[in-house]
């Protein structure tokens with residue numbers, strides 16, 4: 815059985831905020847973003863479905879000012895935090911690539 819990949823501890827992310835990672839995964843080196851909401855963590859590949867650029871212009875800043883949605887800093891697309899669905903912008907109707915994770919003992923682990 816392989817050792818699970820730990821992204822971070824849930825408490826490394828302020829509640830209602832986000833953080834970014836570059837991490838080794840079974841698919842190779844990938845950039846992820848994590849949004850924390852209470853005891854939940856929503857994890858996506860850090861790549862906008864519009865043209866594939868990273869979503870954060872300022873490293874680690876993935877949310878709009880109101881912190882209600884994930885926002886792409888390149889052209890302002892907005893995504894639902896819970897499912898990554900794009901609700902406005904040039905890629906409306908598409909979605910972020912969700913990353914399967916679980917939380918064990920307060921740590922966010924990638925599901926392999």
Ligand code: FES
Nearest residue numbers: 862864886889891
């Ligand atoms: S690259 Fe994200 S909206 Fe254009």
